[in-house]
Amino acid sequence: MEVTIRPMAVEDIPQVHEIDVRSFPLPWSERSYLFEVRENQSSRCWVAEVEEDGRRLVAGMLVLWLLVDEAHIGTIAVHPDYRQHRIGQRLLAAGLLDAHSSGAQKSFLEVRRSNAAAQALYRRFGYEIAGVRPRYYRDNGEDAFLMNLDNLDPARLRQLLVPVRE
Numbered sequence: 001m002e003v004t005i006r007p008m009a010v011e012d013i014p015q016v017h018e019i020d021v022r023s024f025p026l027p028w029s030e031r032s033y034l035f036e037v038r039e040n041q042s043s044r045c046w047v048a049e050v051e052e053d054g055r056r057l058v059a060g061m062l063v064l065w066l067l068v069d070e071a072h073i074g075t076i077a078v079h080p081d082y083r084q085h086r087i088g089q090r091l092l093a094a095g096l097l098d099a100h101s102s103g104a105q106k107s108f109l110e111v112r113r114s115n116a117a118a119q120a121l122y123r124r125f126g127y128e129i130a131g132v133r134p135r136y137y138r139d140n141g142e143d144a145f146l147m148n149l150d151n152l153d154p155a156r157l158r159q160l161l162v163p164v165r166e
Ligand SMILES: CC(C)(COP(=O)(O)OP(=O)(O)OC[C@H]1O[C@@H](n2cnc3c(N)ncnc32)[C@H](O)[C@@H]1OP(=O)(O)O)[C@@H](O)C(=O)NCCC(=O)NCCS
Pocket: 023, 024, 075, 076, 077, 078, 079, 082, 083, 084, 085, 086, 087, 088, 089, 090, 110, 111, 112, 115, 116, 117, 118, 120, 121, 122, 124
């Protein structure tokens, strides 16, 4: 499977939204993605595109906000049919490498207490739990863990970006 990580385009938004709906109990609207892609100057939006049988499909997405020297992960998801092929890892590595080249030194994010898969992905990058935001998610009142990555290391990020070999 060939995977390409590239900036999100307006035309990708319907597929991105579909992934969001399949991935989260509180998906963003298509309008939110339009704002992030077109208007939000702090936002860096990425997709992972896969080519299968000559068709190109969006298999994953990442929205990252660059705030001075910090990269805040806004959202990341991979289509359920394409999970556990290192696509999430490659998206995050690409987004953080780009943020680092624009001045980011560290990163943080919120993740559901119950979301073991995402926490495992983040730990692979060196993120550590730095605090709890009680009842952060309004659908079920679940806590968020705040996870921090204090030193973005481009050499490590390049290792995590290695091509998928299936
Ligand atoms: C979290 C998510 C983006 C991971 O994407 P993915 O492409 O399936 O993950 P990868 O294949 O890149 O996994 C990289 C590493 O993350 C960890 N990981 C990923 N999925 C995992 C799972 N289901 N269980 C345990 N660890 C997992 C592993 O360490 C994995 O490395 P390994 O395969 O060598 O063990 C994906 O599961 C998803 O879209 N979930 C729903 C949306 C979501 O929860 N987003 C995060 C919000 S904070």
